[in-house]
Amino acid sequence: MSDRLLAIVGAGEMGRSALAILLEDDPTLRLRVFDRSPQALREAADADPARVECRAVEDADALLDLAGCELVLNFAGPFYAGEAPAAARSALEHGCGYVDICDDAEGTQALLDLDPAVRDAGLSFVSGAGLSPGLTNLMAKRVLQEAPECDGIRVAWATRERDPGGLAPLRHMLHMAVSPSPQWRDGRMAFTPGFVPETAQRYRFPEPVGEIECYDTAHPEPLLLSRSFGQLRNVSCQGATLPHWANAAFSAVARLGFGDPTLTVAIDGAELDPQDFLWRLLWARHDRRPGRDVVDLGAIQVIGCAGDRPVVRMSLVDRASMSRSTGVGAVTVARSMLEQDLAPGVHGPEALEAERAFAVLDRLRAATGAFAEGAVVERLPDPPVDPALDSASIPPGSFMNAR
Numbered sequence: 001m002s003d004r005l006l007a008i009v010g011a012g013e014m015g016r017s018a019l020a021i022l023l024e025d026d027p028t029l030r031l032r033v034f035d036r037s038p039q040a041l042r043e044a045a046d047a048d049p050a051r052v053e054c055r056a057v058e059d060a061d062a063l064l065d066l067a068g069c070e071l072v073l074n075f076a077g078p079f080y081a082g083e084a085p086a087a088a089r090s091a092l093e094h095g096c097g098y099v100d101i102c103d104d105a106e107g108t109q110a111l112l113d114l115d116p117a118v119r120d121a122g123l124s125f126v127s128g129a130g131l132s133p134g135l136t137n138l139m140a141k142r143v144l145q146e147a148p149e150c151d152g153i154r155v156a157w158a159t160r161e162r163d164p165g166g167l168a169p170l171r172h173m174l175h176m177a178v179s180p181s182p183q184w185r186d187g188r189m190a191f192t193p194g195f196v197p198e199t200a201q202r203y204r205f206p207e208p209v210g211e212i213e214c215y216d217t218a219h220p221e222p223l224l225l226s227r228s229f230g231q232l233r234n235v236s237c238q239g240a241t242l243p244h245w246a247n248a249a250f251s252a253v254a255r256l257g258f259g260d261p262t263l264t265v266a267i268d269g270a271e272l273d274p275q276d277f278l279w280r281l282l283w284a285r286h287d288r289r290p291g292r293d294v295v296d297l298g299a300i301q302v303i304g305c306a307g308d309r310p311v312v313r314m315s316l317v318d319r320a321s322m323s324r325s326t327g328v329g330a331v332t333v334a335r336s337m338l339e340q341d342l343a344p345g346v347h348g349p350e351a352l353e354a355e356r357a358f359a360v361l362d363r364l365r366a367a368t369g370a371f372a373e374g375a376v377v378e379r380l381p382d383p384p385v386d387p388a389l390d391s392a393s394i395p396p397g398s399f400m401n402a403r
Contacts, residue, residue, distance in 0.1 A: 004338070007032045007069045007096075009087040010076030011040035011054075014101065014130075016047070017327030018073060018334075023048050024367055025331065034064055034087075035076075061086050066094040073129075073334055074100035077107075084110045092121060099334050101130040101326060105182045108133075108220035108348075112227075115346040124342040129333035129349055130326040132157040132239065133221050136300050137349040138332075138357050139314045139375070140225055143304035145354065146377070147312045152234035152305035155221045156203045156214045159322050160242035160297040176218045176239075177251045184222040184235035192216045195251040201238060206317050206376050209299045214238035215247060224348030234305070242297065253278065298325035303380075310380045318370045328370045332361045 006022065008015050011033050022029055032053045033044045041054040055065070063086060066072055074087035088111060091098035102108055111127040118125050128134055132155060140153045180191035181199075192199055199216035215238055222235040240247055257263055258274045265272045301315040318325040333349050336357040343351070358375075365371050 003028055003030065005030045005032060005069050006334070007034065007064070007066055007072040007087075008044075009034045009064065009072060009074045009085075011035040011037070011044040012075060013321075013323040014326045014330070015073075015075035016040070016044055017323045018075065018330045019044055019047055019052070021327050021331045021364060021368060022334070023051065025335065025364065032066075032069060036060065063093055064090040066090050066096050069094065069096045071097040071099065071334060071337060073330060074098065074102075075330070077102075077104075084114055088114065088125065091125070092117060092123065095121060095123065097123060097337055098125040099129045099330065099337060100127055101134070101330050102127050103130060103133060103219050104176075104179075105218050105220045105223055106179075108223055112223075112346050119345045122344045124337065124344055125346045126333055126337060126342075126349055126351070127346065128220055128224060130329045131298055131322065132219055132237070132300050133224060134326070134329035134333060134349055135316060135361070136221055136237075136302055137224060138352065138354050138361075139300070139302040139316070140221070140229075140304075141350045141354040142358070143302050143312050143314055144229060144231075147304045147306070149306045150304035150311055151231050151307065153221075153225055153229075153232060153236075154201075154303040154305060154310070155219070155235075155237040156201075156205075156301045156303075157217075157219075157237075157239040158205065158209055158212055158214065158242055158297065158299045159239075160295070161321060162296050177255065179218045181216040181218045181237070182220070182222050183216060183237070184226040184232065187233050189222070189226075194218050195247055197248075199238070203238075203301055205299050205301055206315050206373065208295065208319070209242075209297060209317060212240055212242070213244065213247075214240045220348075225350060228348060228350050295319060296321040298322045309382065311382075313378045313380055315376045316371050317373065317376075319372070320370065324368065324370055328361070328364050328368060332357060332364060335360050335364075 006029060008019055008031055019031060030051050034055050034057050035041050036057045045052050045054045072087055072091050074085060088098050108127050136155045144150055177195045179194060181194045183190050183192055194217050195215045200213045202211060202213055204211045217237055217239040219237040221237045225235045226232055258278050263274060297319060299317040303310050304312045336352045340353055340356060
C-alpha cells in the first residue's frame with residue numbers, strides 16, 4: 001500500500017488514538033483530519049505535519065471534502081441522533097469507503113438504511129468498529145467458526161477510566177441508561193431497559209477484571225449479528241462500568257432527568273444544561289480526590305451458546321484507557337477493509353474475513369502494547385455448573401492464545 005489518503009472525522013481522544021496508530025502502522029499513509037476544535041486539529045497535526053492535513057469544520061451537518069480519499073473513519077458522535085452522519089453522506093457523495101465507531105443502535109440503523117444507495121454506488125461501509133461493537137463482532141464470527149453448533153451469542157463488555165473524560169462519553173452513558181436495549185431473543189427483536197438489576201448476569205473475565213455483573217445495554221451487536229448470521233436465535237449485549245457502584249449511579253441520575261439531552265433548567269435567568277453540570281461536577285470531584293493508583297481497563301467477552309448451554313468463551317482485556325482499545329479496534333477494521341475485497345453495501349465488522357482481521361489485530365497489538373495477553377479462549381464444560389463462570393481447557397492451537 002503506498003501513498004493512500006484516508007480521512008479522519010473527529011480529532012478527540014479516540015480519533016487521535018487511531019491517527020497515531022495509522023501513522024505508525026504505515027509510513028506511506030496520508031491523513032486528512034476534520035474537527036470543529038482548533039486545539040484538537042493542532043494536536044492532530046503535531047503527530048506528523050508532513051502527512052497530516054487538517055481542516056476546520058464549522059457546520060457539523062455540512063458535507064465534507066473527501067476528494068481523493070479512499071476511506072473515511074468517523075469518530076464524531078453523537079451517533080444516537082438516529083440520522084446518517086455527515087461523514088457517511090460525504091463518503092457516498094465522493095465515492096469512498098466509510099467506517100465508524102458507532103455504538104448506539106439508533107445510529108447503526110440509520111446507516112443500515114443507506115444500504116441500497118451504498119450498494120448502488122458500489123461502495124463498502126462498516127458501522128461499529130471500536131471495541132464493542134467492533135472487535136466483539138469479529139470475536140463472534142470466530143466463536144461461530146470454532147463452534148458451528150452455536151445458535152446464540154452473548155456479548156459482555158466492561159470499562160474503567162481513571163478520569164471522567166469528556167462530555168461526549170458521559171452523554172453516551174446517560175443515553176444508554178434511558179434508551180431501550182435491543183436484544184435478539186428467540187429469533188425476534190425485544191427491547192429491555194438498560195442498566196437495571198433485573199437484567200444482571202455474571203461473567204468471569206481474565207484478571208485483573210475477574211467476576212463482574214453486566215446489564216443489558218443499547219449496543220448494536222444484536223442488530224448486526226442477527227442480520228449477518230441467520231442461524232442465531234439469540235444475541236444479547238450486556239455491559240458494566242467499574243467500579244460496580246457506578247452502574248447504579250449512571251442509571252439513577254439518567255432516569256432523574258440527566259439522560260434527556262433536550263432538558264435545560266433556568267436558574268437566575270441562565271439556562272443550565274444538566275449534562276454539562278454533571279460533567280463539571282465529576283471533574284471537580286476527580287480533581288479533589290486524593291491520589292490513587294487506578295488502572296484503566298477495557299474488556300470484552302463473547303460467549304457462543306447452543307440453546308441455553310454456553311459452549312465457547314473468548315475474552316480480550318486491555319490495561320489502558322478505552323481510547324487505545326477503541327483506536328486499535330477501529331484501525332483493525334479500517335486496515336482490514338483496505339486489504340480485503342468487501343462486498344458493496346453496509347455491514348458490521350463481522351462481514352470481514354475474521355482470520356485476516358485478527359492477523360491485523362495481532363500486528364497492531366505488538367506495535368501498541370494493547371491486549372497484551374491476546375485473546376483468551378476457553379471451552380466451557382457440558383453441563384456447566386455455572387454457565388457464566390466455569391470453564392475447561394480446549395485443545396491448544398484452536399485460535400490465538402487458547403487455554
